[in-house]
Amino acid sequence: MSMDTASTSIGRRDFLTGSLIAAGAIRPSAVRGSQANSAITLGMIGCGGRGTWIADLFEKSGKFRLVACADYYQDRADAFGERFRIDRSRRHTTLSGYKRLLDGAVDAVAIETPPWFHPSQTADAVAAGKHVFLAKPIAVDVPGCLSVAESGRRATRARRVLLVDFQTRANHVFIEAVRRVHQGAIGRLISAQVAYLWPGLVHDAPLSSPEDRLRLWYQNRALCGDIIVEQDIHTLDVATWFANSDPVSAVGTCGRGVRHTGDIHDHFAVNFQFPDGFVVSFLSQKGVPSIPDEMRCRVFGTEGVADTEYAGLVTITGRHPFPGGRTPDMYTSGAVRNIQEFHRRIAGREYDNPTVAPSVRSNLTCVLGRTAAYRRMEVTWKQMLSSGQALKPDLSGLRA
Numbered sequence: 249m250s251m252d253t254a255s256t257s258i259g260r261r262d263f264l265t266g267s268l269i270a271a272g273a274i275r276p277s278a279v280r281g282s283q284a285n286s287a288i289t290l291g292m293i294g295c296g297g298r299g300t301w302i303a304d305l306f307e308k309s310g311k312f313r314l315v316a317c318a319d320y321y322q323d324r325a326d327a328f329g330e331r332f333r334i335d336r337s338r339r340h341t342t343l344s345g346y347k348r349l350l351d352g353a354v355d356a357v358a359i360e361t362p363p364w365f366h367p368s369q370t371a372d373a374v375a376a377g378k379h380v381f382l383a384k385p386i387a388v389d390v391p392g393c394l395s396v397a398e399s400g401r402r403a404t405r406a407r408r409v410l411l412v413d414f415q416t417r418a419n420h421v422f423i424e425a426v427r428r429v430h431q432g433a434i435g436r437l438i439s440a441q442v443a444y445l446w447p448g449l450v451h452d453a454p455l456s457s458p459e460d461r462l463r464l465w466y467q468n469r470a471l472c473g474d475i476i477v478e479q480d481i482h483t484l485d486v487a488t489w490f491a492n493s494d495p496v497s498a499v500g501t502c503g504r505g506v507r508h509t510g511d512i513h514d515h516f517a518v519n520f521q522f523p524d525g526f527v528v529s530f531l532s533q534k535g536v537p538s539i540p541d542e543m544r545c546r547v548f549g550t551e552g553v554a555d556t557e558y559a560g561l562v563t564i565t566g567r568h569p570f571p572g573g574r575t576p577d578m579y580t581s582g583a584v585r586n587i588q589e590f591h592r593r594i595a596g597r598e599y600d601n602p603t604v605a606p607s608v609r610s611n612l613t614c615v616l617g618r619t620a621a622y623r624r625m626e627v628t629w630k631q632m633l634s635s636g637q638a639l640k641p642d643l644s645g646l647r648a
Contacts, residue, residue: 287313288594289353291378293346293369294360295319295328298383302360302413303332305583311591316354318346320462320646342647350376356409356594357381362465363473364388364641367395370410374399379409381590385481385611386412388473389639390632393611400604409593412607415582416486418589421562421573425554426489433568434549437526442487444480445542449535452509458645467510470641474512476502476621477614480532482558484617485610486545487520487528490554495520495528495613497628502621506535518617530617 290312292303296319306312316338319325329339340348346369349357356379359369363385373380380403386396403410416422429437451466465471472478488495500518507514514535520528533539543558552566559578564570575581593599612632619637620627 287311288355288379288591289313289315291316291318291349291352291354291357292328292332292360293318293349293357293373294362294383295321295324296360299358299360300328300331302358302583302587303328305580305587306358307332309584309587309591312356312587316340316349316352318349320345321459343643344648347372350378355379356590359383362462362471363478364392364471364639367392367399370396370399371402374403374406374408374410377406377408379403379590379594380411381587382410382412384412384414384485384607385473385477385614386607387611388470388477388615390612390615390636391638393608393615396611397604397608400601400608404599404601407597407599409590409599410601410604411586411590411593412603413583413586414482414485414603414607414610415578415586416482416556416558417489417603417606418582418585419575419578421575422486422556425556425562425564425570425572428564428568428570429490429547429549429554430492433552433564433570434547434554434566435551436524436549437491437522438548438550439526440487440490440528440545440547442483442528442530442545443542444483444532445539446479446534447537447539447541449507449514450479452507452535454509458643461642462646464510467512468641469511470639472512473614473639474502474618475514475532475534476516476518476618477611479534480516480530481610481614483543483545484530484614485606486556486558487530487547488610488613489606490545490547491522491526491528493523494609494629495522495616497521497626498616498620499626500530500617500621501624502618513621516617516621518621520613520617 292299295317314332317328317334318340322341325339325341357373358381360383367387370380387393400410451464455461498518498520502513502516504513516532518530545556547554554564556562561574562572616632619632
């Protein structure tokens with residue numbers, strides 16, 4: 249059954265059951281049971297740690313039923329398939345395995361692969377008529393970001409949902425803080441301090457084969473986009489959310505102080521210039537023992553300060569204070585809310601896909617910062633877009 253047919257059935261079923269409840273002909277509990285049996289079928293593209301973790305959240309929601317999976321590695325596909333009771337015939341491998349998944353009967357897919365693959369897999373999923381739940385970052389370069397933007401437009405025209413999984417944007421405390429700032433709670437924005445500090449390093453191991461290169465994708469610049477794109481996008485996304493505009497330019501630097509393998513960096517320092525004189529100073533440092541584990545965006549305005557921490561405290565102080573609150577379980581609760589929203593939009597046939605445009609903006613902001621840091625010179629937003637520079641990983645030796 250196509251999702252157009254399924255969506256029509258959902259609307260008709262809700263109308264009929266609502267009428268029957270009102271007439272006292274059926275019990276509300278019976279309706280809940282019927283709805284539980286109408287779970288949306290889901291295919292998982294990318295069965296590593298994040299894919300397995302979020303698949304568990306999809307299953308626990310009771311609104312999705314995992315029926316297919318795809319991963320380059322047979323061991324991962326099998327481990328995932330056994331855990332979620334997926335038939336062996338629907339466990340797909342190799343680089344093109346996801347295409348065989350898309351050829352099958354699934355209503356929606358979740359994409360949890362290395363970021364370089366996201367644009368092409370999203371485009372193919374939308375073309376195949378699937379709803380898409382997409383991990384951040386959406387891409388690693390300008391062409392990839394623009395591709396996802398186009399996939400969002402195509403999804404809307406095709407009456408499909410494309411949702412990008414940013415946890416902060418699903419959190420009610422963050423939403424309220426940003427809303428108040430946009431309404432003038434801290435006055436005109438002057439500057440911001442943005443930081444992503446973490447004592448660990450992801451994937452810092454020798455690479456001895458093409459398959460190691462893919463399995464340890466985080467060490468590869470073209471596959472992950474470097475730390476400013478893959479990890480730091482969390483905090484830079486909050487900064488662009490507050491700014492509510494594209495940056496004008498950026499200047500910065502980066503380097504490797506503690507990382508030993510791969511071609512990515514372990515620190516970035518970038519200043520972004522936004523319209524109306526708003527300046528964002530960004531610092532990223534990974535892998536230094538005992539540094540604070542901090543993901544923070546602090547915005548200064550003419551009348552106050554908005555201070556936000558991922559999995560921490562969110563407040564506004566000044567002339568129009570907001571006590572906000574703590575968000576200790578952001579990583580999980582944000583994903584849970586996004587899964588709920590994904591289902592709500594599919595069931596409600598809401599295809600405006602509002603998460604796509606801000607995700608493209610924040611991803612391009614990270615690419616701008618990376619470009620300026622690599623070049624050690626100021627780069628404008630227009631220069632970055634016009635260059636259209638693409639990253640291309642070495643996939644030689646891998647099974648197509």
